[in-house]
Every structure is written in structure tokens, then in C-alpha cells.
Amino acid sequence: MKEKETPSNFFTRLKEGLSKTKQGITEKVDQIISQYQGIDEELYEEIEEVLITADIGMETTIQIIDNLKTRVRKNKISDPQELRSLLKEVLYEILKEDEEFPIEDPCVILIIGVNGVGKTTSIGKLAAQYKSQGKSVLLAAGDTFRAAAVEQLDIWANRVGVDIIKHKQGSDPAAVIYDAIQAAKARNTDILICDTAGRLHNKKNLMNELEKINRIISKEFPESNRHTFLVLDATTGQNAISQAKLFSEICDVNGLILTKLDGTSKGGVILAIKSQLNIPVRFVGVGEGVKDLQIFNAEQFVDALF
Numbered sequence: 001m002k003e004k005e006t007p008s009n010f011f012t013r014l015k016e017g018l019s020k021t022k023q024g025i026t027e028k029v030d031q032i033i034s035q036y037q038g039i040d041e042e043l044y045e046e047i048e049e050v051l052i053t054a055d056i057g058m059e060t061t062i063q064i065i066d067n068l069k070t071r072v073r074k075n076k077i078s079d080p081q082e083l084r085s086l087l088k089e090v091l092y093e094i095l096k097e098d099e100e101f102p103i104e105d106p107c108v109i110l111i112i113g114v115n116g117v118g119k120t121t122s123i124g125k126l127a128a129q130y131k132s133q134g135k136s137v138l139l140a141a142g143d144t145f146r147a148a149a150v151e152q153l154d155i156w157a158n159r160v161g162v163d164i165i166k167h168k169q170g171s172d173p174a175a176v177i178y179d180a181i182q183a184a185k186a187r188n189t190d191i192l193i194c195d196t197a198g199r200l201h202n203k204k205n206l207m208n209e210l211e212k213i214n215r216i217i218s219k220e221f222p223e224s225n226r227h228t229f230l231v232l233d234a235t236t237g238q239n240a241i242s243q244a245k246l247f248s249e250i251c252d253v254n255g256l257i258l259t260k261l262d263g264t265s266k267g268g269v270i271l272a273i274k275s276q277l278n279i280p281v282r283f284v285g286v287g288e289g290v291k292d293l294q295i296f297n298a299e300q301f302v303d304a305l306f
């Protein structure tokens with residue numbers, strides 16, 4: 001029997017996916033707190049160490065500790081046990097979303113990111129989600145560089161039951177996007193999701209390629225709503241931040257998909273990403289299953305951690 005998707009099993013999957021990050025942050029903080037009778041500088045230092053080792057990064061950790069201290073002072077708190085809920089508040093403040101995130105049809109979503117971060121899988125999962133919401137979805141196999149990329153996307157298209165526009169390996173990605181746009185317009189497709197190659201070591205080429213693709217979308221599909229989502233692999237920790245910085249220099253990234261949060265204790269990197277780069281996290285990947293890509297919700301995320 002097919003499992004029915006309810007908010008509670010959605011949250012359970014998020015919670016399970018974040019269990020290692022929880023062990024690395026919250027459970028360690030709990031252990032430390034339990035050893036203290038009062039709040040002093042040593043306690044803050046121990047918490048600071050936990051946050052840094054959980055890949056939250058120095059800058060963001062300092063910000064968190066400062067906020068924590070301010071709240072302790074303001075609320076005249078002396079019991080270390082109360083630090084827990086204050087820390088939860090501080091993390092929520094960093095992660096909370098203030099923008100709405102509408103996907104209005106027709107829409108073109110460009111998926112960018114280096115190889116192996118989970119681009120193809122995320123495209124498949126997104127396609128499945130939108131399809132289940134009754135949207136028509138078309139995929140464009142714009143990663144013509146890597147041998148198996150088109151094949152992999154094709155497998156996802158079949159699995160999900162959506163159409164795909166593909167050319168031979170080595171062909172011009174911009175030509176694939178051009179054809180996909182014509183097909184999307186002719187078929188009245190709601191959402192066109194485009195894969196791209198992630199050759200970050202060749203920054204100039206990548207920049208040219210993305211510029212060309214963007215020019216084609218602007219010219220051929222000006223009426224479309226556009227999103228560029230950068231896919232980052234949470235298991236790479238601080239490396240994910242460098243990738244985000246580099247990609248934002250190359251093009252306008254207006255959303256992040258943070259994958260593989262399950263199986264890593266480095267999920268704290270999401271806090272560094274949110275506070276250091278001004279790019280909203282839109283989706284989080286918490287498993288390999290088709291339903292394991294969730295719209296990011298700060299409140300749920302923090303609840304799952306505590």
C-alpha cells in the first residue's frame with residue numbers, strides 16, 4: 001500500500017534525517033549544560049567549541065554565542081538548563097524565512113552545482129513533487145558534458161513519468177535549453193527544470209555557458225518566472241560555503257537546495273550558509289527517496305534539531 005503523505009511523517013523524515021546533526025549539536029550541548037550549576041565564560045566556551053566542530057563556522061558561531069549572551073543578560077537567566085531554549089530561539093532567528101516562495105507558472109528552474117552534489121536526484125524529486133501537485137513538468141538535460149548525466153536524468157524522467165528534452169553528449173547545452181523552451185511553450189508546460197554541467201574548475205567556461213543559457217531563456221521565454229537553484233552537498237561542510245560564494249559570483253543564485261543532510265553530522269553548515277550568504281535555503285534533502293526533498297521550513301528544522 002502506498003504511504004500517505006501527512007505533515008507528521010514529513011516531519012518524522014526530517015527528524016530522522018537530521019539525527020546525526022542533532023547528535024553533533026544539541027545532544028552535545030545538553031551534555032555540557034548538565035555539568036554546570038551556573039552560567040559562566042567557560043560554559044560559553046564549551047558550547048562554542050561544539051558549534052565550531054559541527055561545521056557552523058567561526059563567524060556564525062561567534063554570532064550565535066553573542067546572541068545567546070545578550071538573551072541571557074536581558075532575561076536575567078542564571079540556570080544553565082534555560083540556555084537550551086534560548087539557543088533554539090537564536091538558531092531559529094538565523095534560519096527563519098521572511099520571504100514567500102511562490103512558483104508561478106510558467107516557470108523555468110535552472111539547477112546549478114558541481115558534480116556529485118545531488119543535482120540530478122534533486123531534479124527528479126522536484127519533478128515528482130510538482131507532478132503530484134498537478135503541474136505539468138518538462139526536464140531539460142543541459143549537462144551534456146558528463147557522460148552519464150543525460151542517461152541519469154532520463155531514468156528519473158521515466159521513473160517520475162515526465163517528458164525530457166535531450167541531445168547527444170557533447171552537444172551545446174544552450175541548444176538543449178532552446179529546444180526545451182520551444183517544447184515547453186508548445187505543450188503549455190507549467191514547470192521546466194533544466195540541468196546544467198557543474199565544471200567549477202573551469203570558471204570562465206561555466207560562466208559563459210550559464211550566461212548563454214540565461215540569454216536564451218530571456219529571449220525565448222520572457223514571460224516565464226525564473227529561479228536559479230544552487231545545489232550544495234551538506235556533507236562537504238565548509239566547502240559548500242566556498243561553492244556558494246563562487247557560484248554567486250558567476251550568476252544570480254536565488255535559492256539553495258541543501259542535499260544529503262541525512263548521514264552527516266555537518267548539517268550545522270546550514271546556519272553558516274544562512275548567516276554568511278544572503279541566499280535563502282529553499283529545499284533540504286534528507287534521504288535518497290523521492291519524498292526526501294522537503295521545502296525548507298526554519299521552524300520545523302529547528303524543532304527537529306531540539
Ligand SMILES: Nc1nc2c(ncn2[C@@H]2O[C@H](COP(=O)(O)OP(=O)(O)OP(=O)(O)O)[C@@H](O)[C@H]2O)c(=O)[nH]1
Binds near residue numbers: 152260285
Ligand atoms: N542520502 C542522500 N543521498 C542523496 C541525497 N541527494 C542525492 N543523493 C545521492 O547522491 C548521489 C549523487 O547524486 P546525483 O544526483 O547523481 O548528483 P549530481 O549532482 O547530479 O551529480 P552529477 O550527475 O555527477 O553531476 C546519488 O547517489 C544520490 O542518490 C540526499 O538528500 N540524501
